[in-house]
Amino acid sequence: MIHVQNVSKTMGEQQVITDITFTVGKGTITGIVGRNGAGKTTLLRTMVTILDPDQGTISVNGEDVFAKPEAKASMLYVEDSVEALKNYSVSNIASLYADIYPNFDHDYFQELMHRFQMPETKKVKQYSKGRKALFSLILAFATKPEYVLLDEPTDGLDVIMKKEIMRFMLDEVAKENISIIIATHRLDELESLADQIFVLKEGEVAETFQLDELRDTYKKWQIVYREQMPDSLLNQLYILQQSGRAYTCLAAGNLQELEIELQKTEPLLYEELPLKLEDLFAAKLGGDSIAE
């Protein structure tokens, strides 16, 4: 677990982050969302001890990262790392990583290179922007960290590449129990993946969204009727999507009572679907981006 507790940081004259507190659990995806200049990079750089906080503490698995530098070894921060190495070949960089990171798994690296059909012979600078981003992630995950911190990992990439990278990250979380912390200005790219999202505004956590809490408050149902959903129920649910007589909806309030009412309307079928943060945003904000 990572604990960020009351962390503040001033850069030059400016208070860049103020009193930030949050926790990152194992095998989860955390989004740090905010506009340019909100303090996302400063927060990530402070977490991995590149910057010293003015106040507050950061601990990983119970160890303070400033008091015990080895505590930060389980975190890997990906920040344009490939840019600095762009004149090297892929195999040179893999060897370099193997030297620096004791857990670097060469077989896994090869497997990932193969899975994403990454040409191996090239110098990294010959990769497209999307391939460079993917290569950074392959390197990161091949070092088998517990926590990966990513700064705008899909910035400037096309939609297909973004989807590929997002799927890759979800896979890693599921298979390897890795925790990922992603800083981005695009809420919409995270809301279907993240377990929790912190919205940073002018260096402060302005809003927090947590899937765990959401599960206590909401239910998501898919309901199919012979005809249409009766108005009495329709008025009590938030319809996320309707396709003919099939409704995907969000229920809040007295969930037990609502389910009884739902059963009384005799739908052809209904089932509960897993909740995602994006459902909440759709219901609360009508899909507007809260990062704007």
Ligand SMILES: Nc1ncnc2c1ncn2[C@@H]1O[C@H](COP(=O)(O)OP(=O)(O)OP(=O)(O)O)[C@@H](O)[C@H]1O
């Ligand atoms: N070395 C520095 N000296 C003075 N101010 C700085 C320094 N580094 C960052 N800042 C200021 O801190 C603020 C937050 O920067 P930061 O890079 O953390 O934000 P960000 O949310 O990551 O934004 P971006 O997406 O643009 O990188 C900005 O206003 C920036 O000008």
